[in-house]
Amino acid sequence: MNKKSLPTLYWEDNCLYLLDQRYLPKKTEYRCCSSYQDAVDSIREMSVRGAPAIGITAAYGMVAAASEAIVNNYNSAEIKNFLQQASEALIKARPTAVNLVWAVRRMEKVFDRVQDNQPEEIFNKLLQEAKIIHEEDINNNRMIGTNGAELIPPKASILTHCNAGALATGGYGTALGVIRAAVEDGKDIHVFIGETRPLLQGSRITAFELYHDDISATLITDSMAGYLMSRNMVDMVVVGADRIAANGDTANKIGTYTLAVLANHHEIPFYVAAPISTIDIEIDSGDNIKIEKRSATEVTHFGGIATAPEGITVFNPAFDITPARLITAIITERGVVCKPEREKIEKLFS
Amino acid sequence: MNKKSLPTLYWEDNCLYLLDQRYLPKKTEYRCCSSYQDAVDSIREMSVRGAPAIGITAAYGMVAAASEAIVNNYNSAEIKNFLQQASEALIKARPTAVNLVWAVRRMEKVFDRVQDNQPEEIFNKLLQEAKIIHEEDINNNRMIGTNGAELIPPKASILTHCNAGALATGGYGTALGVIRAAVEDGKDIHVFIGETRPLLQGSRITAFELYHDDISATLITDSMAGYLMSRNMVDMVVVGADRIAANGDTANKIGTYTLAVLANHHEIPFYVAAPISTIDIEIDSGDNIKIEKRSATEVTHFGGIATAPEGITVFNPAFDITPARLITAIITERGVVCKPEREKIEKLFS
Numbered sequence: 001m002n003k004k005s006l007p008t009l010y011w012e013d014n015c016l017y018l019l020d021q022r023y024l025p026k027k028t029e030y031r032c033c034s035s036y037q038d039a040v041d042s043i044r045e046m047s048v049r050g051a052p053a054i055g056i057t058a059a060y061g062m063v064a065a066a067s068e069a070i071v072n073n074y075n076s077a078e079i080k081n082f083l084q085q086a087s088e089a090l091i092k093a094r095p096t097a098v099n100l101v102w103a104v105r106r107m108e109k110v111f112d113r114v115q116d117n118q119p120e121e122i123f124n125k126l127l128q129e130a131k132i133i134h135e136e137d138i139n140n141n142r143m144i145g146t147n148g149a150e151l152i153p154p155k156a157s158i159l160t161h162c163n164a165g166a167l168a169t170g171g172y173g174t175a176l177g178v179i180r181a182a183v184e185d186g187k188d189i190h191v192f193i194g195e196t197r198p199l200l201q202g203s204r205i206t207a208f209e210l211y212h213d214d215i216s217a218t219l220i221t222d223s224m225a226g227y228l229m230s231r232n233m234v235d236m237v238v239v240g241a242d243r244i245a246a247n248g249d250t251a252n253k254i255g256t257y258t259l260a261v262l263a264n265h266h267e268i269p270f271y272v273a274a275p276i277s278t279i280d281i282e283i284d285s286g287d288n289i290k291i292e293k294r295s296a297t298e299v300t301h302f303g304g305i306a307t308a309p310e311g312i313t314v315f316n317p318a319f320d321i322t323p324a325r326l327i328t329a330i331i332t333e334r335g336v337v338c339k340p341e342r343e344k345i346e347k348l349f350s
Numbered sequence: 351m352n353k354k355s356l357p358t359l360y361w362e363d364n365c366l367y368l369l370d371q372r373y374l375p376k377k378t379e380y381r382c383c384s385s386y387q388d389a390v391d392s393i394r395e396m397s398v399r400g401a402p403a404i405g406i407t408a409a410y411g412m413v414a415a416a417s418e419a420i421v422n423n424y425n426s427a428e429i430k431n432f433l434q435q436a437s438e439a440l441i442k443a444r445p446t447a448v449n450l451v452w453a454v455r456r457m458e459k460v461f462d463r464v465q466d467n468q469p470e471e472i473f474n475k476l477l478q479e480a481k482i483i484h485e486e487d488i489n490n491n492r493m494i495g496t497n498g499a500e501l502i503p504p505k506a507s508i509l510t511h512c513n514a515g516a517l518a519t520g521g522y523g524t525a526l527g528v529i530r531a532a533v534e535d536g537k538d539i540h541v542f543i544g545e546t547r548p549l550l551q552g553s554r555i556t557a558f559e560l561y562h563d564d565i566s567a568t569l570i571t572d573s574m575a576g577y578l579m580s581r582n583m584v585d586m587v588v589v590g591a592d593r594i595a596a597n598g599d600t601a602n603k604i605g606t607y608t609l610a611v612l613a614n615h616h617e618i619p620f621y622v623a624a625p626i627s628t629i630d631i632e633i634d635s636g637d638n639i640k641i642e643k644r645s646a647t648e649v650t651h652f653g654g655i656a657t658a659p660e661g662i663t664v665f666n667p668a669f670d671i672t673p674a675r676l677i678t679a680i681i682t683e684r685g686v687v688c689k690p691e692r693e694k695i696e697k698l699f700s
Contacts, residue, residue, distance in 0.1 A: 025656065025658065025659040025660075026655075026656060192665075194573075195547070195649065195657075195658075196573070197545070197547060197571035197572065197573055198571050200657050200658075203649070203650065203657050203658040203662075204657060204658065207658045207659050207662045208658075208659045211659045211661065211662050212659075217662065217663065218662075218663045218665050219650065219658055219662050219663065219664045219665075220649070220664070220665050220666075221547035221548050221604070221605075221649060221666075222547065222571070222573040222605075223544075223546070223547055223572040223604050223605025223608060224604055224605070224665065224666075224667065224670075225608060226605075226607045226608030226611055226670065227604060227607055227608070227667060227670035227671075228665075230607060230670070230671070254571070254573050254574055254577060255571075255572075255573025255574070255576075257576045257577055257580060258573055258575060258576030258577075258608065261576055261611065261612055261615045262608060262611055264615070265611045265614070265615065299545065299553070299569055299570070299571060300553070300569065302652045302653065302655075302657075303652065303653060303655045305376075305652075305653045306375070306376065307375075307545075307550050307553050307554060307652075308375065308545075308550075308553040308554065308557045308558075308569055309375040309557050309558045309561045309562075310375075311561065312553075312557045312561050312567065312568075312569050313567065313568045314568065314569045314570070315542075315568050315569075315570050315574065315578075316570075316571075316574075317574065317577060320574075320577035320580070321577075
């Protein structure tokens with residue numbers, strides 16, 4: 001970010017430092033993860049969130065595991081066991097974002113290649129790979145931005161949801177990457193930010209990012225999106241993704257599907273911006289994407305204060321599925337897939 | 351309500367007592383209005399909300415003005431001036447709910463008839479009229495309930511928004527009146543409650559009402575409605591109204607229009623339940639309904655805690671307009687208007 005450079009995460013002194021997003025915008029505090037379990041907890045407790053950022057955190061989580069193995073003087077077999085334990089725990093930390101599995105699998109492949117080396121060498125190779133994953137992500141975001149910005153007219157009012165920004169990724173952002181690239185191109189962009197209940201990633205994180213980057217933005221509650229569209233105040237919707245099925249169906253933060261239906265009704269383009277690592281080619285359609293259900297207190301309480309009567313039943317799915325037919329295009333680092341469907345998506349991988 | 355009888359409002363000892371809904375569900379505290387200005391403040395600060403309840407409050411506000419006139423020993427001309435002042439202030443308290451104007455005009459008519467009488471007689475007649483407005487509202491709600499319940503199958507999952515319950519009216523409720531009547535008919539009803547950001551009338555008030563009435567209910571964030579519909583978890587939407595134009599276009603709590611678009615997309619019936627007093631036959635269409643914009647802090651703060659970066663721009667319309675074409679039926683005390691349009695609505699008044 002411009003005024004204050006606040007990286008999403010970085011590795012230093014054998015520790016993964018994560019900007020603890022639970023406390024934004026009030027506090028900018030880094031959480032130190034010196035063990036893989038710290039990384040698991042940080043993902044589960046949403047100190048870090050956003051599919052790409054979760055993937056990078058998991059990669060560094062594997063590095064933390066290698067570091068622990070060295071400290072504990074594990075032998076070769078013990079290291080292998082311990083890293084397997086770490087990868088299983090990291091993959092289980094949250095179920096919907098596919099980048100988590102993707103990053104851990106990449107780290108496992110590196111480990112497979114170097115497992116007979118000295119522990120320090122294993123550690124160095126894993127750290128190198130995690131840093132590559134991290135850098136690749138930033139570069140991919142810049143490419144997503146470049147590709148996506150082409151879809152944006154010289155003057156546009158863009159609605160986004162949740163946070164698919166620098167803080168959801170290694171840096172720069174996917175949906176916000178597209179917006180940043182359009183602004184860098186000198187376009188006249190105004191962003192409407194859906195606050196994104198229950199955890200308010202829109203108001204707490206996206207508003208924080210855009211405000212600090214001096215990008216013109218207005219905060220709304222999620223319920224206002226339809227009204228804005230009915231008043232011709234929105235030219236397009238741009239969101240990120242947590243997992244994209246082979247047919248283009250997209251899991252993203254709860255509320256995304258509602259925006260897609262609204263955009264469709266108002267004939268407004270609806271764009272999904274995500275790296276290739278978010279596409280799960282193994283999954284046929286959105287029907288097979290597991291939707292995480294989170295705790296009732298996220299909905300019934302705020303800052304420890306009850307906002308609903310005690311004992312009320314709550315349904316709290318963290319994501320929803322937007323079918324491909326409601327998506328105008330998926331913007332990736334390898335290009336824009338208009339009217340997404342299986343064949344076009346498969347081509348990205350060839 | 352069943353377990354604990356908590357009237358929305360009542361007149362006692364020269365004072366209008368309002369259940370102060372700002373503090374629900376945490377505190378059940380009554381706010382005493384001994385002057386018309388207290389009533390104005392209570393409406394503006396949303397100690398009382400819901401179009402019918404605002405109307406009744408305004409009626410009692412006129413009674414409070416008459417009571418003040420007596421205490422101050424005003425002469426006939428002074429009383430007239432003072433009551434006019436009161437009616438103007440009450441009408442201006444909030445702009446969207448038409449019941450406010452409707453109730454004040456009814457009280458003015460009574461005053462016009464009795465203005466040459468003794469102050470005590472004026473007061474008594476105004477109090478009598480306010481009580482009639484209050485009782486009529488409860489009876490109307492029961493009729494709305496009876497009429498609406500006929501639209502509900504033996505087993506139904508109903509989504510509602512904001513609070514159109516006992517606490518939005520003189521008692522029983524409009525949208526919740528329909529739900530209550532269906533439950534009283536022995537139907538198997540489950541209610542999904544949209545929490546209704548920014549002021550959480552759904553989680554704070556509707557959840558409170560239904561939970562206390564032992565009506566099966568689940569709380570969701572507003573952003574989850576689309577997901578529920580996509581999973582066939584909602585059979586119909588029932589909401590209240592703040593002002594209905596002559597053509598059936600309906601102003602209601604922000605987020606209502608989004609639900610109507612979603613219901614339309616999923617081919618789910620979308621019902622508006624409201625008394626005739628909510629219909630503003632003078633207003634041609636929704637385009638002419640004034641939408642109140644409220645303060646940014648309703649969106650950026652919760653319980654005094656900032657949830658967004660300081661200085662971020664906010665757009666906070668309190669209502670939106672659902673066009674008649676998205677409304678399956680308007681349920682009134684005089685009957686159900688299916689596919690609402692001007693001619694059918696005019697017939698309600700003949």
